[in-house]
Amino acid sequence: MVAVISSQHDPRQNRLLAALSAEILDQITPHLELVSMPLGEVLYESGGQLQHVFFPITAIISLHYIMENGATAEIAGVGNEGVLGISLFMGGNTTTSRAAVYTGGHGYRMKARLMVEEFNRGGPMMRLMLRYTQALMTQMCQTAVCNRHHSVEQQLCRWLLLTLDRLPSNELIMTQELISSMLGVRREGITETAGNLQRLGLISYRRGHITVLDRSGLESHACECYLVVKNEFHRLLSETSAANKFATGNKFS
Amino acid sequence: MVAVISSQHDPRQNRLLAALSAEILDQITPHLELVSMPLGEVLYESGGQLQHVFFPITAIISLHYIMENGATAEIAGVGNEGVLGISLFMGGNTTTSRAAVYTGGHGYRMKARLMVEEFNRGGPMMRLMLRYTQALMTQMCQTAVCNRHHSVEQQLCRWLLLTLDRLPSNELIMTQELISSMLGVRREGITETAGNLQRLGLISYRRGHITVLDRSGLESHACECYLVVKNEFHRLLSETSAANKFATGNKFS
DNA sequence: ATCGCTCTGTTCGCCAACGCACATAACCAC
DNA sequence: GTGGTTATGTGCGTTGGCGAACAGAGCGAT
Numbered sequence: 001m002v003a004v005i006s007s008q009h010d011p012r013q014n015r016l017l018a019a020l021s022a023e024i025l026d027q028i029t030p031h032l033e034l035v036s037m038p039l040g041e042v043l044y045e046s047g048g049q050l051q052h053v054f055f056p057i058t059a060i061i062s063l064h065y066i067m068e069n070g071a072t073a074e075i076a077g078v079g080n081e082g083v084l085g086i087s088l089f090m091g092g093n094t095t096t097s098r099a100a101v102y103t104g105g106h107g108y109r110m111k112a113r114l115m116v117e118e119f120n121r122g123g124p125m126m127r128l129m130l131r132y133t134q135a136l137m138t139q140m141c142q143t144a145v146c147n148r149h150h151s152v153e154q155q156l157c158r159w160l161l162l163t164l165d166r167l168p169s170n171e172l173i174m175t176q177e178l179i180s181s182m183l184g185v186r187r188e189g190i191t192e193t194a195g196n197l198q199r200l201g202l203i204s205y206r207r208g209h210i211t212v213l214d215r216s217g218l219e220s221h222a223c224e225c226y227l228v229v230k231n232e233f234h235r236l237l238s239e240t241s242a243a244n245k246f247a248t249g250n251k252f253s
Numbered sequence: 254m255v256a257v258i259s260s261q262h263d264p265r266q267n268r269l270l271a272a273l274s275a276e277i278l279d280q281i282t283p284h285l286e287l288v289s290m291p292l293g294e295v296l297y298e299s300g301g302q303l304q305h306v307f308f309p310i311t312a313i314i315s316l317h318y319i320m321e322n323g324a325t326a327e328i329a330g331v332g333n334e335g336v337l338g339i340s341l342f343m344g345g346n347t348t349t350s351r352a353a354v355y356t357g358g359h360g361y362r363m364k365a366r367l368m369v370e371e372f373n374r375g376g377p378m379m380r381l382m383l384r385y386t387q388a389l390m391t392q393m394c395q396t397a398v399c400n401r402h403h404s405v406e407q408q409l410c411r412w413l414l415l416t417l418d419r420l421p422s423n424e425l426i427m428t429q430e431l432i433s434s435m436l437g438v439r440r441e442g443i444t445e446t447a448g449n450l451q452r453l454g455l456i457s458y459r460r461g462h463i464t465v466l467d468r469s470g471l472e473s474h475a476c477e478c479y480l481v482v483k484n485e486f487h488r489l490l491s492e493t494s495a496a497n498k499f500a501t502g503n504k505f506s
Numbered sequence: 507a508t509c510g511c512t513c514t515g516t517t518c519g520c521c522a523a524c525g526c527a528c529a530t531a532a533c534c535a536c
Numbered sequence: 537g538t539g540g541t542t543a544t545g546t547g548c549g550t551t552g553g554c555g556a557a558c559a560g561a562g563c564g565a566t
Contacts (some may be wrong), residue, residue, distance in 0.1 A: 090387040134343040144397035148326040150435040184401040
């Protein structure tokens with residue numbers, strides 16, 4: 001069973017891991033453990049300790065905050081472009097947010113201690129993690145801005161696109177209820193908005209499934225936030241990025 | 254003139270600098286330049302290059318995003334507890350946000366290249382900057398959450414308290430117009446809310462000045478977000494924090 | 507002392523999103 | 537199939553915050 005799964009997956013399906021040199025990737029691959037990440041699994045609670053960092057490949061994780069009254073709001077998402085657990089090497093060990101799987105799938109995990117050791121070498125892994133952290137911060141910023149100024153429809157479009165970018169197909173497996181709790185809005189608001197988008201021919205959906213039919217149409221209904229995040233991720237994490245420039249004068253390199 | 258100013262200020266007035274060991278602080282002090290940071294000064298524009306990092310002592314800086322339609326929203330603030338310019342060592346060099354002074358005062362600045370070099374030593378400066386970065390992320394997260402779920406009144410209370418914590422006195426020098434653009438709400442909304450708070454005896458204000466009369470009253474009108482941010486800054490940046498724990502197994506230390 | 511600019515106070519209609527309640531419809535397990 | 541469960545659709549009334557427009561009041565400059 002494990003062998004079957006392994007043959008279908010490769011650490012390079014995670015774009016952060018893929019950005020590492022073959023040398024470093026070979027070095028850490030023995031420590032990467034393929035794990036199933038089922039919908040709803042909580043990878044850490046607010047204030048909890050992480051035993052592993054996670055590199056999703058087909059799963060998507062939501063970083064969100066649960067308020068005293070139980071309401072939730074997503075702060076950022078983590079898919080195959082990223083890693084869960086940056087607080088380990090940032091020095092705080094915990095965060096005030098929670099992480100849960102909202103699109104089931106697989107990912108690789110690595111023991112926290114190994115990750116910290118690798119980070120502390122100060123080499124390409126550290127630089128990659130720091131660049132990713134900055135990209136994640138951009139996503140958080142844009143979430144804040146979007147929450148302040150944009151309509152539910154704009155936010156839904158943004159969110160669908162960001163999620164779609166992390167998936168191999170154009171179909172999302174999730175209920176409107178789930179989306180509403182991610183965006184921190186009413187479920188009825190999603191029903192209404194999704195209905196509009198379907199009427200416009202941008203998406204189609206049935207109970208628990210959403211298919212994107214017209215990606216560029218969705219983009220034009222989304223707010224600017226989507227492209228800001230997407231472009232910043234590309235700028236910071238494309239292989240030809242500022243990595244080398246940054247390394248100038250770095251005694252680690 | 255410079256001598257007079259210098260005699261009144263000390264790098265230790267910035268709590269990040271104060272958290273460094275005397276040895277390291279002595280080492281970088283020659284490179285710290287005391288600068289005046291007048292209200293409205295733009296320290297960097299979205300996408301621009303930073304020539305310096307800034308350690309505010311009496312000034313407060315707003316990190317905010319300007320939308321295509323000109324509306325603004327603050328993402329986080331930076332005062333004497335922090336540093337402006339983390340994108341320099343995170344590897345991205347620029348951010349999508351903008352930084353402007355919203356409470357005039359003074360701060361120290363340091364040439365960007367020197368900061369990067371110091372960071373790249375991988376020692377206490379790096380660990381301090383990373384812990385600060387995580388605290389800043391918490392602030393961003395809470396801004397996102399607060400924007401989603403809390404009323405203008407709750408947000409105003411939170412914002413006043415966060416600003417107050419960065420000031421030596423209980424008086425804020427700023428117009429309602431300025432506050433509204435920080436929070437990304439209408440100026441009238443601030444007028445109305447500030448009027449309520451004054452009627453309740455929590456604050457008093459006159460044209461361009463706000464005095465906090467009842468701090469704990471303000472706290473009880475604020476949402477949970479204020480304390481989340483405050484506690485997380487304390488946890489991550491108090492001198493007895495996880496710094497040493499983090500350093501365990503770190504070949505730099 | 508006065509003028510003029512800027513900041514603050516107040517009103518009005520408007521609308522997006524909310525909270526609640528309940529109807530219908532799809533899917534799953536048996 | 538059929539029944540139960542869960543997801544989606546719809547219709548209220550309510551409300552917090554918006555946009556615009558303008559009146560008054562404070563403060564600084566001259």
